[in-house]
Amino acid sequence: MFVFLRTTALVFALAGALAACALAFLTTASIVGRALWAAPLPGDVELTQFGIALCISLCLPWCQLRGANITVDFFTVRAAARTRRVLDGLGALTMSAMMALLAWRTAAGAVSVQESHETSMILGLPMWVVYAVLAPGFALTLAVALYQAWGHLRQRELPEVAG
Template sequence: MIENPVYPGQAHRARPLGQLLDTLARLLALAGGLVLVAITLLSAYSITMRSFFDAPLLGDVELVQMGCGIAVVSFLPLCQLRRGNVIVDAFTLNASAAVRRGLDTLGCLLMAGCAMLLAWRSVIGTLDTYSNGEESIIMGIPMWWSMTPFAPAFTLLTIVSLYTAWLDFHGEGDRS
């Protein structure tokens, strides 16, 4: 039997739940990356058409704004799972490993709480926007469709944050 080594930043892969969360977070980040590529191509097309033919794509800014929101929220679970968030450890450099582990656990729990709140409010906001029939100003695109990915992404971020808190609490986190 060949065992896969666990490298720094990948302690989460040592367990089946960690592997599942890693796969889901990577798929979501890939989808976000594809959205980012699409809005980049859209912007390049609009700029080219504006520069050479004086015929920009009307509403391109609306699409870029919607796409950026989707892309950013899609990257958050993988960032949390890979411990890519910025931490300021100036006050804990000389602290014991147990103190740092406790603070990391608390940080992950706070992230989970914020993500849970954002998931809940995203559902309410999306349903409210749908029921009001709100549309973008120039293109008339229903706004709810661009808000739909937010709740699942924040829900995954909540689960990932709870998982990383559990790893930190048990001393299996990457920064312990």
């Protein structure tokens, strides 16, 4: 199970990185067009907003897998390893609940927006696609967080968690 989660999270993160690079090129082209010809790319702000949301969604599973989310361990630095693992397990359960909610609501939002035929203001892109592409990243983060919660609460070492 771990190999599948790790491989899928890595693929998602690489896709998110490629999307971020594409957004950097898009933004650069728009700025150059605006500066040299007073003609930015139409819809550049829309595409950047959609793309950044996609990048975040795709990179979240890898971030969770690596234990790279923000943690506040000021009060637990001196706690026993068992106590820290239980707290990490509860944190992972909380993260999984949040990701379950986000995955469910973005998928439901995609269906709702598709039914209403909503489009973006400038480019006229179907908005349901924006919602739909976010759900898989949230769902994978949910799976990773559940795996971590199970490992922490069973007092097992998790191979990918940094530090």
